[in-house]
Amino acid sequence: TVYVAMVRAGESAGVLDQVMGKLADALDKQREFRSKTKGAMVYPVIIFVAMIVIAGIMMVFVVPKLTAMYKDFGAELPGPTKILMGVSNFAVNYWFVVLGLLIGAFFLYSSWSKTEVGALIMEQLTFKIPIWGKLKKDIILTEFARTISVLLGAGIPILDALNIVSNTLGSRIYSAGIKQAAVFVEKGVGLAESITRLDMFPPILSQMISVGEETGKLDSVLAKLAVYYESESEIKVKALTTAIEPLIMIIMGVGVGFLVIAVIMPIYNLTSQF
Known part of the structure; x- marks a missing residue:
């Protein structure tokens, strides 16, 4: 709807070439911004997936062999080892239950x-999650400011621009807020005052x-706001990845530590018997 509205406005005003140029610039900035945001999250996601895969391999292939070995030697199994063996046995013997629960939970969600x-x-x-919630808001505000700026630059009236952008942000909360702002504008209230009346928008935006x-x-002011929120988003993406990486390392450390204790303790008990 944004693109169609801009093309129609450009055709009616006889400045279609200028409008298409602005649209191309906006799309290029949008693509670059989304690419940066997604790219920064690739490494933590890869590490997390690798952790899950390695844990699954250990539970299905490695731990059962260790279990059989400990039984052959008649080793006394400590608590951590029993827990590990129990989880492994459940994963091996009832994998279909685990798979069914995961698939069911996924479809229900x-x-x-x-x-x-x-x-x-x-x-x-999502908005309440530390760092991530603020990042999502900044991304939405970036898209809002950039899209409104492009629409106004194409000569589209502010009320029409608000109605168009309310359906493009992918946020029910902000979509409802922008539609409410459009109602205020239709009644003769300025955009800044309309934005001020809504809690989801920060004061700097209305100012x-x-x-x-x-x-x-x-x-042009909205275009500068888009640049501002884009830079804020990039800062928060870096902060998020910086916060996630140590958390992943801690989880990995705890998991590896538990695994080492569960595997080594029975061996230590065996050697102490001789």
């Missing part, structure tokens, strides 16, 4: 999260929009 209530609750919870309205350069 997928179905529930697509409902209006489920999607809203998940979004609210900068107010400056844009007063100077008659709202599209």
Whole structure:
């Protein structure tokens, strides 16, 4: 809808070439921004997946062999080893139960999260996650400011621009907020004042929009706001990856430590008997 509205506005004003140029620039910036955001999260995700795969291999292939060896030697098994063996036996003998539960949970979550209530609750919870919640908000505000700026620059009225952008952000909370702002604007309230009345928008946004309205350069001010929130998002992405990596290392350390204790203790008990 954004692209169609811009092309129509460009055709009616006779400046289609300029509008297409602005649209191309906006799409290029959007693509680059999303690429940076996703790229920064690749390493933690790979490490986490590798941890799961290695743990699965250990439970299915390595631990059963150790279990058989300990039984042959008649070793006394300490608590950590019994826990490890119990988890391994369950994974080997009842893997279909685990798989069924995981698949069932996935489909239940997928179905529930697509409902209006489920999607809203998940979004609210996401916004409360440290660092990640603020990052999501900054990404949404970046898209909001950039899209509105491009639409206004193409000559589309502010009310139409708000109605268009409300359906492009992928956020039910912000979509509802922007639609409410559009209602205020339709009643004659300025955009800055309309934004101020809504809790999800930060004060700096309404302040900068107010400056844009007063100077008659709202599209350029919003473009600068998009750059500002984009830089804030990049900072938070770095902070998030910086916070995740030590957490992953701690989890790995605890897991490896438990595994070492569970494997070594029976061997130590065996050697102490001789």
